[in-house]
Amino acid sequence: MRTMAPRKKGPLQTVQKETDDIKREVDALAQDVTRLDISDRTETLQRCTDLQNTVAETLKKLNKLTKADESAPIGNYDQRKRDEEERLRTLQDRLKTLTLQLQPQDKEAGPSSTEAEEDSAEEVSEEEDDSQDEEEEDAAEDDDVNDEDADDDEADHRVTENVMSNSKKGAGSYVALSAFTGEEEGDLTVQKGAVLKILQKNEDGWWLAQDSKGNKGLVPRNYLKMISPQEQESEDEDDSEEEQEGENETAKSKPSTSSNWDTIRKAITEIDATDVLSAMGAIPPGFRPSTLSRLLEEGTSYRASHYIQPKLSQSELCFKDLQLDPDSGKVHARSSRVCLTLTLWSCRMIPPPGVGLQVLSRHVRLCAFNGTEVLSNIHTVRATYNPNSPKTWSFSPRMSSLLPCLLDGDCFFRCDSDSPDLGILFELGITYIRNSTGERGDLSCGWAFLQLFDENGALIPLRTQELAVHGGTPYEGKADIDATSTKRGTSGGVLQQMLMSRKQPKLIVKLRSPNTRTREQLNLLPDTITGCLxxxxxxxxxxxxxxxxxxxxxxxxxxxxxxxxxxxxxxxxxxxxxxxxxxxxxxxxxxxxxxxxxxxxxxxxxxxxxxxxxxxxxxxxxxxxxxxxxxxxxxxxxxxxxxxxxxxxxxxxxxxxxxxxxxxxxxxxxxxxxxxxxxxxx
Known part of the structure; x- marks a missing residue:
């Protein structure tokens, strides 16, 4: 009797088998670690590293697979692929935990001077890599990381102490911007303002760190801020040794020499107000000084009063954008590359600032942007706020009288730039006053960018858009507004992903094509301008x-x-x-x-x-x-x-x-x- 040849396994089944093999090796490694002799640490640590590399390669292979690669149809292919990815992520976490257990406990923590110099030299490139990695990670629960029990004076004193401590520890020292409570085995619990040494920078955004007590664990990279090393005077060296011997509190609270205060003052002047507020826990780590507010304060170059004026042509003998129609005697209508109306609908899941700050205004500033420069005036719309929904901003409240321009979410947008990357930049901002000092300031709570043309050069469909709001600034790349929203290895099912998506900060805007009458009026305006409709x-x-x-x-x-x-x-x-x-x-x-x-x-x-x-x-x-x-x-x-x-x-x-x-x-x-x-x- 003729036997049938065994059915050839598809690419996904091959990856599943490889994952099974890796899991068996990880289980065996975990058993070996429990009965490990000190002399075997090096060999076992190498096995752990090799397995980590194998998992990473298998993940890359899995991500490249598509349903079309299979020789035979597979039911529920996408779900099976996600389940396999979750298995590999779990194995990654187990291997990281085993790596921590295998780390020598009797050696002094912290990178060598050579490693510290490499960290400083490669900081910029690593920041870019980290921002890309964080963009690919799924968001988790949006927790409140503000410590409501600490008042402003104590926080300021703690920030001053941490800055002085960091200046003495040199390169490779990081300060925790907010408190982090470890949720899984292998995480390191840290308090805000704590000084950490970074032992390993992992590509997934979770760094291996060690605190001042020698405890090691993983901390989210966006919880940390590197402090540049400060040159110390020779008089401070003795004080530094005393602090290492256990007299930290006395040395910090009662400095014995004037040179200590000079060091403190010098360090404080090198950090801005945002760093202080972040270390206090008054604002989430993703908040930054407002970029568009600073441009508005620099003069009239980004105000509507500048853009409403006619512009001279290249020869400066006539006007470029203001002509008369000889037949009607009216302004000659000029079409622009982009002419549309938009409505600011709402902002969702925007983390509020913590205690110590009184918010005077919540607003959205918008302008034309091509990824590198602002191309129009900056228009501001103030949001309405309900304390019962602190993470939701609304616009255009219902009023019996005429709606004020500042509260009107209906806007027009005209821009004649030929840039392929032309779009609308939205910056969510707050104006605040600090209760303890009376200091006023403007912060960006995040930004969103809506690119108006696709890769073929066609205008995108004019419809309601849900835009992801990113922390940081448009010039430093995408970052999370709230560090606790980053969670490693969270793939899960479709329902879980939908629930997580609802927790992501979003800006909802509605794009429309203006009606005939409005378009006729808009075509009488300058080629580039935005404002209240x-x-x-x-x-x-x-x-x-x-x-x-x-x-x-x-x-x-x-x-x-x-x-x-x-x-x-x-x-x-x-x-x-x-x-x-x-x-x-x-x-x-x-x-x-x-x-x-x-x-x-x-x-x-x-x-x-x-x-x-x-x-x-x-x-x-x-x-x-x-x-x-x-x-x-x-x-x-x-x-x-x-x-x-x-x-x-x-x-x-x-x-x-x-x-x-x-x-x-x-x-x-x-x-x-x-x-x-x-x-x-x-």
Whole structure:
């Protein structure tokens, strides 16, 4: 009788068999470790290392497999592949634990001076590798890592002590930014501010560390921050030896020489406020100083007032983006590479700051971005916050009156850059005040980037997008906002992955194509600009007034004299103040509703109404001495300005400005003139 040839095993079955073989070897190794003699450590440790390499190679082989590689169909292929990966990850963890048990306990921990120099030299490249590894890992539970029991003064004192200690320990020393409690066998439990020595940097982002008591274990890499070595004066060497002999507390709390304080002051000046807040546990490790807020503070280059101005052509003899239609006399419509509207919907699972910080504002800043530089003005939308849902941000609250520009999540976006990497950068930020010191600051709670074109150069579909929010900054790569969200070896089933995905920080935005009327108005604006959608009508009318003054009313195109127009000269400044734009928008809506139907389509009547409403409602507020200067996220200032803008008793109008009881700022010629050269070349 003829026997059938044995069926050839497929690639996935081959990997499963290899995993079974590896598991048997790991089980045998674990038994050998329990009855291990000290003389056999080196050989057994080598076996452990070889098995780790074998598991890594098998994982790579598994990840490359696809269903098409199989010679025969396999039911539930994806699930079987995930189960196999989970088995290999479990074996990896077991081998790491065995490695810890095999480490010599009687040797002094910490890398040698040569290893420390290599760590310093290779720090940048390792940071990039770690960020890529962390991106591939699945997120786990979003725990709160803030220590609510520590007050600010004690945390500051502890940070100072740790900085001084790190400066004496040199290269290879790391400080724990937050407390970490070991959840699995082989993890090292550390307190925030603890100084650790790194013994091994694993590719999965979990580093083998040793604390000051000699305990060893694995710690997430994004819990740690390297402290640069500080040069010590010869007088400090004796103090350092005393600290190593057990007099740490006395030496830190009562420094005996002035040189110690000099060292402390020098070390403190080399760390920024974010490092201090991280070490205190006041903010999650992924928070950074706000990148876009810093750009806004540097001048007007990234403000709407700069981008609303017409730009000169390359020859500087005419305007690049402002022309008149000879037939209609209106501004010539210009299409841009990207012209869309977007709605900020919500932010989910954003970790809140800890104790010691009072949040003054939660907001999202957005702009055009190509991966290396900001290409437009930076537009800000403030989020509404419910203390019952501390990790959720919402936008566009329902209001009986007109929605303020600052709270309006409906935005427009225009950009004419030809970059293939063009997209929209979103930065989630908070403005805070520190309770103990009164210090104000701006922090980034994470960022998201929406690339607008696919690899074929086509615009992406305009629909609702769920964007992953990353910690760090757009320039340093993707990182986790909260270090506890990184969990090694978590693959699990489909349901588990869906549950974990819901715990990831997300920004939900809705992209839409503007309707015909809105698109017509947007095409009258500069090629690149973003802002509040409810102001598009006013911006389009301002551009029409600019075109009349610059292209029709000038004696010659070479004439660059000052143009007498308070509207043209001051409207861009109002555009940078959302509360003044709200006042203008409110007055405009009320006045436009009183127009006849025929006048609403008459450009001459609309331009005249624009000037009258502006001069009677907004211009008096802009230069009133009673109006306090705007201060971002300052409640008392915002309340006082709102009282002067809307209160019938205190409202400032053209009539009240002419009364002897009203004081206003000293007159200056820029208040009533438009400078063509300054605006176009600004």
């Amino acid at each position: 409810s102001t598009v009508r006013l911006l389009a009318l301002y551009r029409q007034l600019l075109a009349d003054a610059l292209l029709l009313d000038r004696v010659t195109m070479q004439n660059a004299d000052l143009i007498c127009s308070a509207v043209l000269g001051t409207f861009p400044e109002v555009l940078d103040h959302p509360d003044l734009m709200d006042a203008f928008k409110k007055s405009w809506v009320e006045s436009e509703n009183n127009l006849k139907r025929s006048d609403k389509k008459d450009m001459t009547a609309l331009k005249k109404l624009f000037e009258n409403v502006y001069m009677s409602s907004v211009f008096p507020l802009l230069y009133s001495a009673e109006m306090p200067a705007p201060l971002w996220a300052d409640e008392s200032t915002e309340t006082q300005r709102a009282r002067l803008i809307y209160s019938p008793v205190h409202k400032i109008t053209m009539e009240t400005m002419l009364s002897p009881n009203h004081t206003h700022q000293a007159f200056d010629i820029p208040q009533v003139t438009y400078d063509l050269l300054t605006s176009a070349w600004h």
